[in-house]
Amino acid sequence: MTYPPPQMPPPPQATTCYRHPGRPAFVQCTRCQRFICGDCMRDAAVGHQCPDCVTAGAATVRRVEGHFGGRPAGETPYVTYTLIAINVLMFVLQMTSRELESHLTLWPPAVADGQYYRLVTSAFLHYGIAHILFNMWALYVIGPPLERLLGRVRFGALYGLSALGGSVLVFLVAPLNTATAGASGAVFGLFGATFVVARKLRLDVKWVVGLIVLNLAFTFVGPLFGSGAISWQGHVGGLVTGCVVAAGLVYPPRAQRNLVQTALVVGLLVLFLALIWWRSVQLLSMFGGYLHLG
Numbered sequence: 001m002t003y004p005p006p007q008m009p010p011p012p013q014a015t016t017c018y019r020h021p022g023r024p025a026f027v028q029c030t031r032c033q034r035f036i037c038g039d040c041m042r043d044a045a046v047g048h049q050c051p052d053c054v055t056a057g058a059a060t061v062r063r064v065e066g067h068f069g070g071r072p073a074g075e076t077p078y079v080t081y082t083l084i085a086i087n088v089l090m091f092v093l094q095m096t097s098r099e100l101e102s103h104l105t106l107w108p109p110a111v112a113d114g115q116y117y118r119l120v121t122s123a124f125l126h127y128g129i130a131h132i133l134f135n136m137w138a139l140y141v142i143g144p145p146l147e148r149l150l151g152r153v154r155f156g157a158l159y160g161l162s163a164l165g166g167s168v169l170v171f172l173v174a175p176l177n178t179a180t181a182g183a184s185g186a187v188f189g190l191f192g193a194t195f196v197v198a199r200k201l202r203l204d205v206k207w208v209v210g211l212i213v214l215n216l217a218f219t220f221v222g223p224l225f226g227s228g229a230i231s232w233q234g235h236v237g238g239l240v241t242g243c244v245v246a247a248g249l250v251y252p253p254r255a256q257r258n259l260v261q262t263a264l265v266v267g268l269l270v271l272f273l274a275l276i277w278w279r280s281v282q283l284l285s286m287f288g289g290y291l292h293l294g
Contacts, residue, residue, distance in 0.1 A: 162189020189242025
């Protein structure tokens, strides 16, 4: 007995790719069922999808947050770069106008006389090129990882509160005949925050501890070797504030995170305002109840 040869199925009917009408296509997008050529095929969990469906699907996926409410890896650290730009711009203006420096640095008697803005503006001025280069390099290195982990708003709050914390300690205990300036308080705050965040993530903290110890040693010992006056008050105040703020940002449970962080920021601002008021009253009483600085 003989058997007929097996019948081969007919070749599939070729159609054209909806994105490239001149190309034959045999595969359908599993999402929209349109035919796509090899160049338009995108791997999916099941089958293949066309580029339009991949783009539409990505738009509906909630962006993945980094740690502690931060941003996804790879995003541009806009806050860090903006802070660097502001510091550089202020330094250029400072170099072109010495009068600007005299009106914006942190001089305790002037602050007590009502020029409270100096507590903030002084954090964006620097004494010389070496001063700003060190601070901006440290901000460029330390800032982006923290901004990615914490998010732009939290990182901005950390930087601002650290700068203000350094200024407040300067106002409280620095000699009255000195004027202080520099972003060092904010930078030390970022050093402290890096330590707290690394501890929370169970990372090796030896390098950041060494960095903090080295910079604190230079703060206290440097002037003895002719490096000029260094405001230990601004450095220590920024460091302590940065540690406190960072702890409030990374340790609260997710459910209470926003509440705790808001309470922390408001509480620190109230504390700083109370200390500024107390010191202003103290200085005014030392100078007979009022200061007239012109």
